[in-house]
Amino acid sequence: MSEAADNTLRLALERIKELGNLSEEKGRLTRTLLSPASREVASRLMAWMEEIKMQVSHNAMGTVRGVLPGTQPRALPLLIGSHFDTAVGAGKYDGVLGIVVGLAALERLAADGIVLPVPVHLLGFADQEGVRFHTTYLGSRGVCGDFDEATYALRDDTNTTLSTFLALAGWTEDSTDIEYAPGSARGFLEVHIEQGRVLEEAGQPAGLVTAICGQSRVVGSVRGRAEHAATTPMELRHDALTGAAECLLAIEKMARENPPLLASVGKMQIDPGTSNSVPGVASFTLDLRHPEDAVRAEFLEKLRARCSAIVTQRGLKLEWRVVLDHDGVSCDVELGRRLAGALTTATGAVPRLASGAGHDAVIMAQVAPIAMLFVRCRGGLSHHPDEFVAEKDVGAAIEVVFRFLKSFLVGG
Incomplete structure (x- = not known):
């Protein structure tokens, strides 16, 4: 030097x-x-x-x-x-x-x-x-x-x-x-x-x-039915949290299989959020990033469709709201x-x-x-x-x- x-x-x-x-x-x-x-x-x-x-x-x-x-x-x-x-x-x-x-x-x-x-x-x-x-x-x-x-x-x-x-x-x-x-x-x-x-x-x-990278941010909510955890048989439940959990694992899987896609769920809220209740609503945030805007948009739609299929199969409903879309x-x-x-x-x-x-x-x-x-x-x-x-x-x-x-x- x-x-x-x-x-x-x-x-x-x-x-x-x-x-x-x-x-x-x-x-x-x-x-x-x-x-x-x-x-x-x-x-x-x-x-x-x-x-x-x-x-x-x-x-x-x-x-x-x-x-x-x-x-x-x-x-x-x-x-x-x-x-x-x-x-x-x-x-x-x-x-x-x-x-x-x-x-x-x-x-x-x-x-x-x-x-x-x-x-x-x-x-x-x-x-x-x-x-x-x-x-x-x-x-x-x-x-x-x-x-x-x-x-x-x-x-x-x-x-x-x-x-x-x-x-x-x-x-x-x-x-x-x-x-x-x-x-x-x-x-x-x-x-x-x-x-x-x-x-x-x-x-x-x-x-x-x-x-x-461009980024998209989503607020997603899986809606089921809040019920008593001690009296509702497993086969009769519409558990929003387990449905959301399956969605989150699907999101992670898609991101891992498609680098350089980045997908992160950084926040989650459960309602009613008590230990003896079946969750009726599970809301989460999604941060999605990719250097190519068209690819990011494509994966955003694929993730929405995948999550929608998961919750439908479980008898749940999905709300999917894009709150930020930055190129x-x-x-x-x-x-x-x-x-x-x-x-x-x-x-x-x-x-x-x-x-x-x-x-x-x-x-x-x-x-x-x-x-x-x-x-x-x-x-x-x-x-x-x-x-x-x-x-x-x-x-x-x-x-x-x-x-x-x-x-x-x-x-x-």
Whole structure:
């Protein structure tokens, strides 16, 4: 490792640790939209950006940006970014890693005296996890002009609307609009921990994301008849829970047999829910994900049909309500080619994988082509204090982004 690479890695690790100590709760890491801890992180990010002569700004929501004009300042900019808010009781790498790695790669360029022809914008989004207003991507949606009246009418747990919150608690002093229209940027790169174990199983420090899976969410209810458990013979029962259980096993079986389909039942409610009653209603949630929207839609219908057949055979009824249907996003081929080249040089391999989780890149795809780099995290653990990325893997990520940026010196 060169001296410049060693210095930027050391500084990046120090910064991740430093930001990991900024929390609004004692004893665990929690940073929500515009909390004092969140604003402190934003201020430090801008200070670090200024150290390499970036032109810095923030908007009223607290999203920050640093701009390097490049030798062709009117050319479409390349965007790099991620979020710096956290889940409740989170780890210190989710989100922040992407911003710090992007900054470290730009510092490597500066140390080598390299000025890119294209402008580079480094973004730190103030809200992605959606803890305060119970919705995701507020930071990236804000810079893409994706807010409507319904968004501003969102309420937090104190019954305060987003519009009122921003008016009273927003970071208005010295703020400026940070907005991107469709087609106004050359591309968007996000670096993020994998939040899974694919790279760990493959023994690779980083991988190329091919797509961010679309997702469907369903609320299903199996309805039978609630009866006394001590007086109703087994052959006469219409047990909603056992019918639902068979549905859930069928859902799991279909997902296991059709990778990369992901199907998860994360919540279940039983009525009447007493130990001496035959369940009359068993309701469950279904989270279905796949990188191809048409395939996801096909499996969603297959699962509905299979569950319907199961409950009908048992003399039960099925209610199936789709409450969310979000299309997936494919990563850009050309940006992926550059990122794959950087991966090959830096790590010797190009693992390719789809992201089951959503990321800010989903929203940024509205305005620019996207690319994503996943970084190995121990055990795939995320949103947890034990979330961990090895020092050498942080270094590999910086090296990949550094080489990705240098690719714009050739051919623009």
